[in-house]
Amino acid sequence: MAEKHMKNTRKIKHSVTEKPTVAFDKWRFYLMWGIVLLCFFALIARAFYVQVIDKAFLQTKANALIQRDQKIAPMRGVISDRNGVPLAISSPIMKIVMDPRDYFENKKLYDEMTAPSTDGKRKKPKQKLPDKDFNLDELADAVGMNREELKQKMLAHPRSRYLVLKTEVPPPEADVILQRNFQGVYTEKSYKRYYPQPQPNAQIIGLTNNDSKGVEGLEMKLNKELTGEAGLQTNIRDKFGNRVRDPEVVRPVENGKNFTLSIDSRIQYVMYRELTAAGVANNARSATAIAVDVKTGEILAMTSWPSYNPNDKNDLSNKDAMRNRGAIDMFEPGSTMKPFTIAAALESGKYSTSSIIDTHPGSMRIGWHTIRDTHDHGVLTLAGVIIKSSNVGSAKIALSLPSTTLPTTFRRFGFGSKSAVRFPGESAGLILPQKYLNVSEIGTMAYGYGLNATVLQLAQGYAMLANHGKEIPLSLYKRDKPAEAKQVLEPKIADEIVSMLEQVTLPGGTARQAQIPGYRVGGKTGTAHKLNPDRKGYSKTQYRALFAGIAPISDPRIAMIVVVENPQGAYYGGLVAAPVFSRMMQESLRLLNVPLDKPLQPTNPRR
Numbered sequence: 001m002a003e004k005h006m007k008n009t010r011k012i013k014h015s016v017t018e019k020p021t022v023a024f025d026k027w028r029f030y031l032m033w034g035i036v037l038l039c040f041f042a043l044i045a046r047a048f049y050v051q052v053i054d055k056a057f058l059q060t061k062a063n064a065l066i067q068r069d070q071k072i073a074p075m076r077g078v079i080s081d082r083n084g085v086p087l088a089i090s091s092p093i094m095k096i097v098m099d100p101r102d103y104f105e106n107k108k109l110y111d112e113m114t115a116p117s118t119d120g121k122r123k124k125p126k127q128k129l130p131d132k133d134f135n136l137d138e139l140a141d142a143v144g145m146n147r148e149e150l151k152q153k154m155l156a157h158p159r160s161r162y163l164v165l166k167t168e169v170p171p172p173e174a175d176v177i178l179q180r181n182f183q184g185v186y187t188e189k190s191y192k193r194y195y196p197q198p199q200p201n202a203q204i205i206g207l208t209n210n211d212s213k214g215v216e217g218l219e220m221k222l223n224k225e226l227t228g229e230a231g232l233q234t235n236i237r238d239k240f241g242n243r244v245r246d247p248e249v250v251r252p253v254e255n256g257k258n259f260t261l262s263i264d265s266r267i268q269y270v271m272y273r274e275l276t277a278a279g280v281a282n283n284a285r286s287a288t289a290i291a292v293d294v295k296t297g298e299i300l301a302m303t304s305w306p307s308y309n310p311n312d313k314n315d316l317s318n319k320d321a322m323r324n325r326g327a328i329d330m331f332e333p334g335s336t337m338k339p340f341t342i343a344a345a346l347e348s349g350k351y352s353t354s355s356i357i358d359t360h361p362g363s364m365r366i367g368w369h370t371i372r373d374t375h376d377h378g379v380l381t382l383a384g385v386i387i388k389s390s391n392v393g394s395a396k397i398a399l400s401l402p403s404t405t406l407p408t409t410f411r412r413f414g415f416g417s418k419s420a421v422r423f424p425g426e427s428a429g430l431i432l433p434q435k436y437l438n439v440s441e442i443g444t445m446a447y448g449y450g451l452n453a454t455v456l457q458l459a460q461g462y463a464m465l466a467n468h469g470k471e472i473p474l475s476l477y478k479r480d481k482p483a484e485a486k487q488v489l490e491p492k493i494a495d496e497i498v499s500m501l502e503q504v505t506l507p508g509g510t511a512r513q514a515q516i517p518g519y520r521v522g523g524k525t526g527t528a529h530k531l532n533p534d535r536k537g538y539s540k541t542q543y544r545a546l547f548a549g550i551a552p553i554s555d556p557r558i559a560m561i562v563v564v565e566n567p568q569g570a571y572y573g574g575l576v577a578a579p580v581f582s583r584m585m586q587e588s589l590r591l592l593n594v595p596l597d598k599p600l601q602p603t604n605p606r607r
Contacts, residue, residue: 071188072189072230072231072232072233072249072253073188073189073190073191073230073253074227074229074230074231074253074254074255074256075090075191075228075255075256076090076191076193076208076212076226076228076255076256077222077226077227077228077255077256077257077258077259078090078258078259079205079219079226079258079259079261080258080259080260080261081260081261081263081264081265081268082260082261082262082263082264082298082300082478083264083265083266084260085196085265086196087196087197087201087205087261087263087265088193088194088195088205088219089193089194090191090192090193090212091191091192091194092171092189092191093167093169093170093171093191094170094171094173094174094187094189094190095164095166095167095168095169095187095188095189095190096143096164096165096166096167096169096177096185096187097162097163097164097165097185097186097187097188098139098154098163098165098182098184098185098186099160099161099162099163099184100154100158100159100160100161100163101158101159101160101161102161102183102184103134103154103183103184104154104158106132106134106183106184107134107183110132110134131181132181132183133180133181133182133183134182134183136151136154138180138182139165139180139182142176142177142180142182143166143177144166145166150165165185167210168192169187174187190212191212192212193207193208193212193219193310194311195207195309195310195311197268197269198308198310199272199308199309200268200271200272200303200307201263201265201268202217202307202308202309202310202322203217203302203303203304203307203322203323203324203325203326204217204218204261204263204302204303204324204476205217205219205310206218206219206221206310206424207219207310207316212227214226216310216322217324217423218476220424221422221423221424222257222259225256225257225259226256226259227256228253228255228256229253230253231249231251231252231254232249232251259477260477260478261476261477261478262296262298262299262300262476262477262478262479263300263476264300264301264591264592266591267291267300267301267584267587267588267591267592268300268301268303270583270584270587270591271289271291271301271303271584272305272307274289274583274584275288275303275304275305275562275580276305276306278577279305279306279564282564282567282568282569282570282576283567283568283569284564284565284566284568285565285566286304286305286306286320286325286564286565286566287304287305287562287563287564287565287580288303288304288305288326288329288455288563288565289301289302289303289304289326289455289560289561289580289581289584290302290326290455290456290560290561291459291558291560291584291588292459292460292462292463292474292558292559292560293557293558294463294466294467294472294557294558295472295557296472296482296483297463297472297473297474297475297479297483298474298475299421299459299474299476300588301588302324302327302456303326304323304324304325304326306318306321308322323425324423324425325455325563326454327421327425327426327427327454327455328423328425328426328454329454329455330427330429330430330452330453330454331452331453331454331528331530331544331563332448332449332451332452332453332528332531332544333448333451333453333458333528333546334447334449334527334528334546334573335389335391335447335448335524335525335526335527335528335546335573336448336458336524336525336547336561337445337453338385338386338389338394338446338447338448338524339462339465339497339500339501340409340410340413340415340461341394341397341398341406341446342382342385342386342397342497342500343409343413343465343489343493343494343497344398344401344405344409345382345397345401346382346493346496346497347409347489347493348405350400350401351382353496354381355381355382356379356380356381357379357380357381357382357384357385357390357393357396357397358378358379358396359373359376359377359378359379359385359390359392359393359396360376360379361376362374362375362376362377362392364392364395364396366399366439366440366443367438367439367440368440369440369444371391371395371443371447372391372392373388373390373391377392377393380393382397382500383499383500383503385397386497386500386501386504386524387500387503387504387508387509387510388510389510389524389525391446394446394447395443395444395446395447397446398442398443398445399439399443403434403442404434406445406446407431407432407434407437407445410431410445411431412488412489413460413461413464413489414457414464414471415429415431415451415453415457415461416428416429416430416431416451419456419457419460419473420473420474420475421456421474421475421476423456423476427452427454429451429453429454429457430451430452431445431451432450432451448526448528449528455561455563456474458546458548458561459474459548459560459561460474462549462559462561463559464488464494465489465497465498465501465550465559466498466550466556466559467485467494468491468494469487469488469489469491469493469494470485470486470487470488470491471485471486471487471488472484472485472486498522498553498556499522499553500522501522501524501549501550501553502520502521502553503522504522504523504524504525505521505549505578510525510573510574511523511524511525511574511578512574512578513575513579513582514547514549514574514578514579514581514582514585515582516551516582516585516586516589517586517601518597518598518599518600519551519552519585519589519594519597520551520553520554520598521549521550521551521552521553521585522549522551522553523547523548523549523550524548524549525546525547525572525573525574525577525578526544526545526546526547526548526573526577527543527544527545527546527571527572527573527574528544528546529542529543529544530543530544530566542566543567543571544563544565544566545564545567545571545572545573546561546562546563546564546573546577547561547562547573547574547577547578547580547581548560548561548562549561549562549581549585551585551589552589552594552595552596552597553597554597555597557589557592557594558585558588558589558592558594560581560588562577562578562580562581563577564576564577564580
């Protein structure tokens with residue numbers, strides 16, 4: 001009985017819950033509050049992380065809904081001539097752009113707000129309907145697109161934020177489209193390049209592509225400075241795309257830098273007009289000319305025919321017409337190099353202006369080559385060699401000097417190296433290294449064969465002669481202050497050569513058609529045989545007619561070079577290039593108000 005009683009007592013103890021103690025209640029109290037505090041601190045930590053540490057994430061998400069960043073296109077810099085006449089300007093143009101994602105999201109919201117209820121009655125919207133046009137057909141008609149094409153583009157990129165509908169829209173036309181209030185449609189302002197005087201200046205100025213990036217000429221060379229820096233503005237809009245407040249400029253726009261060229265657009269126009277007339281009249285392949293202010297080194301005009309119109313994108317197929325021949329093309333300059341040969345002779349001290357050269361019988365043999373004159377000129381002075389353009393006389397002078405004299409002198413005058421202009425694609429020309437120059441090479445170099453030069457280099461060389469032997473670096477930009485000059489030839493020798501050049505345009509010379517009423521003119525003709533296409537020998541039917549001239553002789557102001565490629569019929573420089581020089585130089589001197597330096601009197605320059 002006792003054992004049974006003890007078992008029952010033990011069962012009763014296990015079945016009755018023990019009364020909680022104070023220590024047990026305190027532990028449970030602390031546990032509960034610990035959990036609460038832990039959750040509280042976790043919420044605070046999360047809020048701190050979201051609002052302070054990672055605040056950019058939520059801001060980006062919020063901004064994506066109501067904020068749209070928009071670039072502000074900079075205006076490309078203006079290129080002007082020396083008198084402030086614009087040669088390349090940018091006019092405002094608009095681009096019509098659509099946000100497909102914005103359109104579809106708001107179209108869905110609009111449809112929900114206007115959808116009928118289940119009983120067939122149209123629900124009254126809880127909020128004001130957006131004042132937007134969701135009709136894609138009307139939008140397509142407004143921008144001049146095919147209706148189906150627009151819908152297909154929209155469905156192909158439903159999540160896109162940027163779909164270009166139309167480019168190069170005039171601002172008034174863009175305003176009319178915006179006033180239609182199409183959902184998701186906005187405009188972007190850009191600028192279109194325009195060239196007021198296209199053909200005369202195209203090969204210098206160049207052009208830009210559809211992205212307003214320079215791809216030719218100075219537009220390419222100066223692209224970074226002309227482009228400027230784009231700005232940035234923020235637009236705040238509601239969920240329907242309506243602007244809430246005026247745009248806020250985040251980064252101001254920096255427009256491109258303006259440039260003033262040394263070019264005188266009046267002279268440039270006259271030059272292109274005369275080259276065009278000469279090219280057509282002589283059925284030539286091309287005609288090129290450059291005019292340089294000998295006192296400042298500024299290029300007053302430089303152009304070629306044929307040219308192109310950079311305003312017309314359909315006129316860009318003729319790559320040959322787009323090339324700036326004056327700086328890029330190199331060729332054998334022929335007899336226009338003879339004054340520099342005479343300069344080397346006078347500078348050597350072995351010759352003087354009274355020295356005579358026997359050119360009889362009008363030809364001479366050097367190795368396997370025969371050098372010929374057009375006639376047997378007999379005994380000539382140094383001036384006579386230039387006046388009669390004697391190849392034999394030039395070769396005899398060159399061969400009587402040390403073999404290094406002629407190439408060294410030519411290099412001093414800028415031949416064989418690029419000019420200070422550094423035009424894109426400019427050629428350096430070619431003078432062979434001394435180790436490749438034999439007797440035949442030296443003899444032919446004396447009258448402009450066996451070396452390559454550019455029209456730019458010829459202009460630079462004749463400008464040095466006209467400027468009393470001083471070199472002033474050429475420039476395509478207007479100079480505010482004189483450039484530093486370098487004496488490359490004794491003034492006395494330079495002036496003597498200029499005096500010889502004047503006699504070339506007088507009776508008995510090869511360039512009487514270069515004369516200008518009221519001005520003393522000097523220059524040198526050139527008639528160069530062109531290399532055959534296979535570069536084996538010279539053509540007997542293709543020529544290059546040249547004239548390099550200076551005016552006025554009493555106080556030289558302009559050096560001008562004229563080159564006519566492949567003239568048909570007459571091909572001598574004195575008959576083809578000299579008359580073109582005369583007309584261009586006469587107008588140039590008049591436009592620059594250069595005083596006359598000889599009495600006006602009737603002349604009959606034609607032989």
